[in-house]
Amino acid sequence: MACDFARLGEQVIESAEAGAKVIHIDVMDGRFVPNISIGIPVVAALKPIAEQHDLILDVHLMIVEPERYLADFASAGADVLTVHAEASPHLHRTIQAIHDLDVAAGVALNPATPLSALEEVLPMLQLALIMSVNPGFGGQSYITSASSKISRLAKMIKDCGSQAVIQVDGGIKSHNVAEVAAAGASLLVSGSGVFTSATPVATKMNELNQALALGPSRLV
Numbered sequence: 001m002a003c004d005f006a007r008l009g010e011q012v013i014e015s016a017e018a019g020a021k022v023i024h025i026d027v028m029d030g031r032f033v034p035n036i037s038i039g040i041p042v043v044a045a046l047k048p049i050a051e052q053h054d055l056i057l058d059v060h061l062m063i064v065e066p067e068r069y070l071a072d073f074a075s076a077g078a079d080v081l082t083v084h085a086e087a088s089p090h091l092h093r094t095i096q097a098i099h100d101l102d103v104a105a106g107v108a109l110n111p112a113t114p115l116s117a118l119e120e121v122l123p124m125l126q127l128a129l130i131m132s133v134n135p136g137f138g139g140q141s142y143i144t145s146a147s148s149k150i151s152r153l154a155k156m157i158k159d160c161g162s163q164a165v166i167q168v169d170g171g172i173k174s175h176n177v178a179e180v181a182a183a184g185a186s187l188l189v190s191g192s193g194v195f196t197s198a199t200p201v202a203t204k205m206n207e208l209n210q211a212l213a214l215g216p217s218r219l220v
């Protein structure tokens, strides 16, 4: 979402060369969230680049009725499909449908949605996504209460024996990346923290990695 869309392929390659393992693709429909972003053809266009550079294509569906489009995104090359709990009333069935497509399944929670929305499906998931901004636009600030939510989710995952990885999305930059990781997240999405017009992607990625290596104590 934060890329220069006119140079999308180049920026994905720059990210891979700077050490990114996963490309997070924000799909917005103008209904579940106010904004409209990109869709199935863009995922398909990125797939060959992802394969060449050993990148996982992680597709975050901020759309109503996500179950209608799962097969299309899987065919386009998504390795992970994440749906919102708020957009999917039959979440158990939706996760099964993702697995039937041989794709890893994630469920996302908006900031106001309690963790209990995940409780019954957590053992089925490969990924649980905590939104640390209200979804819809890039460049927002991290909502600090997300850190407690991540810690509580980490405990829930441990208690139920789930293999789910905790992903966090929204406002992650070098000043808070270590705090988010220390809370229990292992997949950190950064958009405007990596892609800026002024600074090369590799420089921003290095800043994030250095902040991670220093740990949260640097904040004090």
Ligand code: ZN
Pocket (backbone or CB within 6 Å): 024, 025, 026, 060, 169, 189
């Ligand atoms: Zn996202």
